Structures are given as structure tokens and as C-alpha cells.
Amino acid sequence: MFDNLERSLTVAGTIEEALAAKRQGAAILAGGTWLMRDPRRGVDLPQALVSLHAIAGLKAIYISDDTITIGAAVTHEALGQALLGLAGFEAVALAASSSANPAIRRVATLGGNLCTPGFAAADLLPALLAVDAIVELRATQAPLRMPLACFLANREQVLADAILTSVIISRDIIASAHVRLPLRRAGDYPVAIVSCALSSKGQIQIAVGSVEEVARRWTKLEEAFSREPGGRPASAQIAASLAETCNDFEGRNGIEADGWYRRQVLPTLVRRGLEALSHKEDAR
Ligand SMILES: Cc1cc2nc3c(=O)[nH]c(=O)nc-3n(C[C@H](O)[C@H](O)[C@H](O)COP(=O)(O)OP(=O)(O)OC[C@H]3O[C@@H](n4cnc5c(N)ncnc54)[C@H](O)[C@@H]3O)c2cc1C
Incomplete structure (x- = not known):
């Protein structure tokens, strides 16, 4: 080999x-x-x-009143532990602590999860997209910041001469949830992932991973949610029905699951995500 x-x-x-x-x-x-x-x-x-493992600053997590800044070399395990119990960060914490297995989580980093080209099932991507994360990169002296969605749209080009140094998340998310569907025959990689977040403006933000080649926000569904009375679906079941009518995903075919299957499970994952979100809201 x-x-x-x-x-x-x-x-x-x-x-x-x-x-x-x-x-x-x-x-x-x-x-x-x-x-x-x-x-x-x-x-x-x-x-x-x-x-990158000897660059001390890349392993740090800074939590301030307004933002959380996570170094690119922070491991999934450290990230899951640092964010545990922090309101608004439930999705990122769960994505970090439920991906892969304990041995992988102990060494796999945030930067690796975001920068791996051609890896559709990255757990942290939808979780971070749902909370409007910003990435910081260094190519020259001055750091460069951009929304995660923008980074993903140009990832190979941006990374040609840059290193991802950190991820910044604003603390204006009320609650969030991360729902993944792993299959044993998929080597426990999730075949579909839905992350959702409730913003301080009362909007529900949804991102989907592993269904298409690159994770993305489900803007058609977010718009449908915002047209509901009160600006959001009255129940998780209504959210799931809207997810069925707004399903604009092209499921990717892979050895672990067919594209139609990844697409078809999305309304159920949305329902579970919205249920988890409302439990977290109620618990506050
Ligand atoms: C058995 C197994 C199961 C897995 N299950 C899951 C899962 O369930 N969910 C999941 O999300 N992932 C899973 N993974 C995938 C993977 O290990 C993770 O996504 C991990 O986060 C990769 O991080 P790393 O630090 O090991 O990256 P590396 O392997 O070191 O690097 C990956 C890529 O990213 C680039 N890179 C890394 N850091 C930077 C940086 N700071 N700036 C620029 N480029 C960078 C590298 O050059 C390389 O191209 C699994 C992996 C294995 C082996």
C-alpha cells in the first residue's frame, strides 16, 4: 500500500x-x-x-460575552467538552462529540473537518453553517475573515495559499440542535445531517450535510418557515411537512447510501431537529 x-x-x-x-x-x-x-x-x-500541532495559539478556545473563537487545531474531543452546556452551541458541541469514534475525536481537528476536500459527511460543517460561523485564514501578514458558506464555495482556491487559523461564532444564537443519521454499513459516517439554530431574531436557520457534495444552508425551507404565522412553524410536524415540499436537494449517490435515500430522510431529520430545538428552548 x-x-x-x-x-x-x-x-x-x-x-x-x-x-x-x-x-x-x-x-x-x-x-x-x-x-x-x-x-x-x-x-x-x-x-x-x-x-500544525506545535503552534500553541491554534489549540485555544476563547469564550467572551459576544463571541467564541476556536483555533483550527482544536480537536473534536476538546471542542465538544468546551462547549458542553453552552446555550446556543448545542449543535456544534454535539457535532464535535458524536462524530467518528473516541479515538478519532481525540486527534481529529476542526481545521481538518472544514478543509478536507471531497469529504461530504463532515459533521461540523452543517453545525457551523447553521450558526453563521466566520472562518479566519492566514495567507500573508493580515488575517482574512469570511463567512463559512463563502469559504466553502471557494475552498480549494482559498486554501491554495492559505491556512485556516480559527472559526468565530457570534453568541446571538438562542438554541441549536444537530441530528445525524449514521448507518453501520456506512462505517458510521452520517448519510444525512440536519443542524438547526434559533437566532435571537426568532428565525430558524437550517443547514444540511452529507446529502450533497458540500454542506449548505436550506434557504428554501428557512424562507418557508419565516412565512408561517409567528415567523416559524407551530410544530415540528408542520416543519417536516414544509421540508417535504421544499426539498430541493440533489442527493449524492455513494457506496453507503443512494442519493434518493439521503434526500428522503431529510423531513424526518428536520422534525427531530425542531423537536430538539423546542426542548432546549423550554429548558431555558
Ligand atoms: C474511521 C473514521 C470515521 C470518521 N467519521 C467521521 C464522522 O462521523 N464525522 C466527521 O465529521 N468526520 C469523520 N471522519 C473524518 C475526519 O477524520 C474528520 O473530518 C477530521 O476532522 C479531519 O481532521 P484532521 O485533523 O485529522 O485532518 P487531516 O487529516 O490532518 O487533514 C485533512 C485535510 O485538511 C487539510 N487541513 C487540515 N487542517 C488545515 C488547516 N488548518 N488549514 C488548511 N488546511 C488544513 C489537510 O491538508 C488535509 O487536506 C472520520 C474519519 C475516520 C478515519
């Missing part, structure tokens, strides 16, 4: 060192849970790697 090529690994102590190695052609190595399995996917391992 492995060739006999010599490979190099640089352990960067700063972002500048990591960027310099990247400019020389090194691939970014975070937890390695995806990258090091490249040969299984028939992809050659990169000849040069630059590891």
Missing part, C-alpha cells in the same frame, strides 16, 4: 513557518485522520508535510 519514497515532515512553531513550508509545496497536516488514509482512497501521500 505504501511506496518507498522519502518524505519530509516539518513541525511548524508559528503560522509564518507553516505558511513558508506550504509555499514550498508541503501539505498541511493536522490530526492526520483523513490525510494519512489517502492511500486507502488510491491517493498518494504528499511528499512533504507541515504539521
Whole structure:
């Protein structure tokens, strides 16, 4: 499975060192849970790697009154623990603590989850899209910020010369929920994911992962919700009915599930998501 090529690994102590190695052609190595399995996917391992694990600032989580800033090298395990019980962050906390398995979560990072090209089932993507997360990148001296949706639309281009350094989430979300459908035959990868969030303006924001190649907000459904009396569906069942009529997803076919199936389970996941959201609201 492995060739006999010599490979190099640089352990960067700063972002500048990591960027310099990247400019020389090194691939970014975070937890390695995806990258090091490249040969299984028939992809050659990169000849040069630059590891981010020694850059202290990338492993930090800052919680202020207004925002939460999460370093790109924070692991799923650390993220799930840090956000546990924080109102509004339930979806991100659950996405981090229910993805993969404990061994993977201990090393897999936020940055790896957001930056892996061609990985449709990333749990953190819909959870972060639902709460309007902003990503911060470094390519030169000045950091660059953009909405996560914008980053995803241009991911390969943006990452050609940049490193993701952090994710910033505003603390104006009242409650959120993350519902995933794993299948044993899918190796426990979720075949469909729905994340929802209730904003301080009373709007319900919904994002879907694993159904199409890249996670996205379900804007057609959000608009249908906002046309309901009171600006949101009166029950989770009504939300599920609206999800059926607004289902504009092109399900992706994969060995673990057909596209029609991923598409078809969405109304049920929406109902479960809205039920979880209202339980969290009631508990406040
Ligand atoms: C058995 C198994 C089960 C899994 N189940 C799930 C699951 O249920 N849900 C889920 O979401 N994921 C799952 N994963 C996928 C994966 O491991 C995670 O998405 C993980 O977050 C990847 O992070 P990493 O730190 O290991 O990334 P790496 O493997 O180190 O890197 C992945 C890619 O991202 C790039 N990269 C990493 N960090 C940065 C950065 N800061 N800036 C720019 N580029 C960067 C790398 O160059 C590489 O291209 C699973 C993986 C395995 C092996």
C-alpha cells in the first residue's frame, strides 16, 4: 500500500513557518485522520508535510460575552467538552462529540473537518453553517475573515495559499440542535445531517450535510418557515411537512447510501431537529 519514497515532515512553531513550508509545496497536516488514509482512497501521500500541532495559539478556545473563537487545531474531543452546556452551541458541541469514534475525536481537528476536500459527511460543517460561523485564514501578514458558506464555495482556491487559523461564532444564537443519521454499513459516517439554530431574531436557520457534495444552508425551507404565522412553524410536524415540499436537494449517490435515500430522510431529520430545538428552548 505504501511506496518507498522519502518524505519530509516539518513541525511548524508559528503560522509564518507553516505558511513558508506550504509555499514550498508541503501539505498541511493536522490530526492526520483523513490525510494519512489517502492511500486507502488510491491517493498518494504528499511528499512533504507541515504539521500544525506545535503552534500553541491554534489549540485555544476563547469564550467572551459576544463571541467564541476556536483555533483550527482544536480537536473534536476538546471542542465538544468546551462547549458542553453552552446555550446556543448545542449543535456544534454535539457535532464535535458524536462524530467518528473516541479515538478519532481525540486527534481529529476542526481545521481538518472544514478543509478536507471531497469529504461530504463532515459533521461540523452543517453545525457551523447553521450558526453563521466566520472562518479566519492566514495567507500573508493580515488575517482574512469570511463567512463559512463563502469559504466553502471557494475552498480549494482559498486554501491554495492559505491556512485556516480559527472559526468565530457570534453568541446571538438562542438554541441549536444537530441530528445525524449514521448507518453501520456506512462505517458510521452520517448519510444525512440536519443542524438547526434559533437566532435571537426568532428565525430558524437550517443547514444540511452529507446529502450533497458540500454542506449548505436550506434557504428554501428557512424562507418557508419565516412565512408561517409567528415567523416559524407551530410544530415540528408542520416543519417536516414544509421540508417535504421544499426539498430541493440533489442527493449524492455513494457506496453507503443512494442519493434518493439521503434526500428522503431529510423531513424526518428536520422534525427531530425542531423537536430538539423546542426542548432546549423550554429548558431555558
Ligand atoms: C474511521 C473514521 C470515521 C470518521 N467519521 C467521521 C464522522 O462521523 N464525522 C466527521 O465529521 N468526520 C469523520 N471522519 C473524518 C475526519 O477524520 C474528520 O473530518 C477530521 O476532522 C479531519 O481532521 P484532521 O485533523 O485529522 O485532518 P487531516 O487529516 O490532518 O487533514 C485533512 C485535510 O485538511 C487539510 N487541513 C487540515 N487542517 C488545515 C488547516 N488548518 N488549514 C488548511 N488546511 C488544513 C489537510 O491538508 C488535509 O487536506 C472520520 C474519519 C475516520 C478515519
